[in-house]
Amino acid sequence: MSPRPNVEEQRRREILEAxxxxxxxxxxxxARIADIADRAxxxxxxxxxxxxxxxxxxxxxxxxxxxxxxxxxxxxxxKVASARASLVKLIELNLxxxxxxxxxxxxxxxxxxxxxxxxxxxxxxxxxxxxxxAVVTEIIVAGQEGGEFNQDVNAADLANRFVALxxxxxxxxxxxxxxxxxxxxxxxxxxxVDSELGSRALAGS
Numbered sequence: 001m002s003p004r005p006n007v008e009e010q011r012r013r014e015i016l017e018a019x020x021x022x023x024x025x026x027x028x029x030x031a032r033i034a035d036i037a038d039r040a041x042x043x044x045x046x047x048x049x050x051x052x053x054x055x056x057x058x059x060x061x062x063x064x065x066x067x068x069x070x071x072x073x074x075x076x077x078x079k080v081a082s083a084r085a086s087l088v089k090l091i092e093l094n095l096x097x098x099x100x101x102x103x104x105x106x107x108x109x110x111x112x113x114x115x116x117x118x119x120x121x122x123x124x125x126x127x128x129x130x131x132x133x134a135v136v137t138e139i140i141v142a143g144q145e146g147g148e149f150n151q152d153v154n155a156a157d158l159a160n161r162f163v164a165l166x167x168x169x170x171x172x173x174x175x176x177x178x179x180x181x182x183x184x185x186x187x188x189x190x191x192x193v194d195s196e197l198g199s200r201a202l203a204g205s
Contacts, residue, residue, distance in 0.1 A: 011046070011050070012050050013064075014042075015042070015046075015050055016057070016061045016064040016065075018036045018038075018039035018040035019031070019057050019058055020061050020062075020064070020103065021039050021103075022039055023058060023061060023062070023106075023107060023110050024103045024107060027110060028110040028111075028113065028114050029114075032054070033047050033054050036057060059124075062111045063128065065103075065104065065107045066108075066111075066128045067128070070135075072093075073090065073093050073094075076093055077090070077135075077139075082143075083142045083143030083148050083149065084143060084148050084149070084193075086142075087136075087139055087162075087193050088193075090139070091186060091189045094166055095170075095182050095185060096182065097182055105171075105174055106174065108167075109171065111124075111125070112125070132163065133156075133160060136163055137155050137159040140153075140158055140197070141155045148197075149198060150197050150198040153197065158196055158197070161192075162189075162192065162196075166185075166189060169185040169188060169189065170185065172185075173185055
């Protein structure tokens, strides 16, 4: 017999998912408790039962979204054998082509805007974004140790450049820039891997 699900934990998760939807649709500043309650099919009072105030639920929703995104990507990376293929997979996983990934990017942007005005949120950026940088750095180091990548580059520096490139290009895609499409983002990221690491990532794709 499977264990009975924790009803309160499930309800809390539903509220956090609803809060993510509200942030993505309305923006962090404009999202209201009523918006979250409506999307979670509950009352504002129930939201307040689980979270102290609007800032509490929205901040926890951002953390929830980032941890969920990281877990999703790590699960996919676990299926990949080589370091080069892992970077290819990361590029594909972060292309804003479906609703889930688009929402993840929007939530990151909303978080960055909020953190600019709320210094107390910046350690959260260091923690969560630090995990993301570490994943990329570990892949590059593994590729260097396995002979797939150029060993004459600093893995941490290159990881920062790789992440910054994807961030910048994804923002332009989300803003529907005429100069940046998903296909262009994929190509530019792959070319970066090829040129900087001596890899043949996404060759011919």
